[in-house]
Amino acid sequence: MTDFRSRCIAPEPLAGLFCAIPHPTGVEICAATGPDFLCLDGEHAPIDRERAEEMIRAAQLHRVPVIMRVPGHLPDSIAGALDSGADGVLVPRVSTADEARAAVAATRYPPVGVRGVGPGRAAGFGYRIPDYLATANSRILLAIQAETPGALENIEEISTVEGVDVIFIGPGDLGVTLGALGPEGRPKLMAAITRITKVSRAAGKAVGMFCASPDEVQGWRELGITFFLIGNDARHLADAAGAAVARAREG
Numbered sequence: 001m002t003d004f005r006s007r008c009i010a011p012e013p014l015a016g017l018f019c020a021i022p023h024p025t026g027v028e029i030c031a032a033t034g035p036d037f038l039c040l041d042g043e044h045a046p047i048d049r050e051r052a053e054e055m056i057r058a059a060q061l062h063r064v065p066v067i068m069r070v071p072g073h074l075p076d077s078i079a080g081a082l083d084s085g086a087d088g089v090l091v092p093r094v095s096t097a098d099e100a101r102a103a104v105a106a107t108r109y110p111p112v113g114v115r116g117v118g119p120g121r122a123a124g125f126g127y128r129i130p131d132y133l134a135t136a137n138s139r140i141l142l143a144i145q146a147e148t149p150g151a152l153e154n155i156e157e158i159s160t161v162e163g164v165d166v167i168f169i170g171p172g173d174l175g176v177t178l179g180a181l182g183p184e185g186r187p188k189l190m191a192a193i194t195r196i197t198k199v200s201r202a203a204g205k206a207v208g209m210f211c212a213s214p215d216e217v218q219g220w221r222e223l224g225i226t227f228f229l230i231g232n233d234a235r236h237l238a239d240a241a242g243a244a245v246a247r248a249r250e251g
Ligand code: 3PY
Pocket: 147, 169, 170, 171, 172, 173, 174, 210
């Protein structure tokens, strides 16, 4: 079976979900629906290290690849997710090539990077360290988020950083940081997304996008985007619950 990182790089179209409910049950419910991957939201949801490990375990029970959005690009933000067994990380707010290179280094063992060796869950709690060390550098996915004016300006340099696999666009943050909000801001936001996508694809990187709704996917695919995160578990639950109650009240 082709590993998850190879499928992302190919790039194969992939549909994933954010998991923001900080509990393994939410992950199991999402995993049971058969997404291509899950992404635990360690940037915006209250997921501590121990809970992240339980959530990763829940995804793996269903053989669904799982990555974690970490709080930043430095090793102390990234090590815990990988040692807990995540298949990769999504790193927010990468605005320069130096920050992208720091993220690459944090996800790779020496001599390529600076990741520290630990007998964590990923390495069978020490039992499988040699196997894990031999394969981790080539298996771990690194997706970085382009969501700031700096990323837009520096995308030529960022997209050529070796070891970055996916450039993931955060349209919410990009819109806010560019001051491109609402219908009036749409042309500016679209121009920014188009530039990031075209430059990144020309550099051979896969491009990802957050979509609040699956209806957005087709349009982005036509632009060359393949790696999608469609909403999050909390929002899907709220939408379904809200719709059920409204429907019941209609009689
Ligand atoms: C954004 O839209 O800015 C995101 O980061 C999606 O989670």
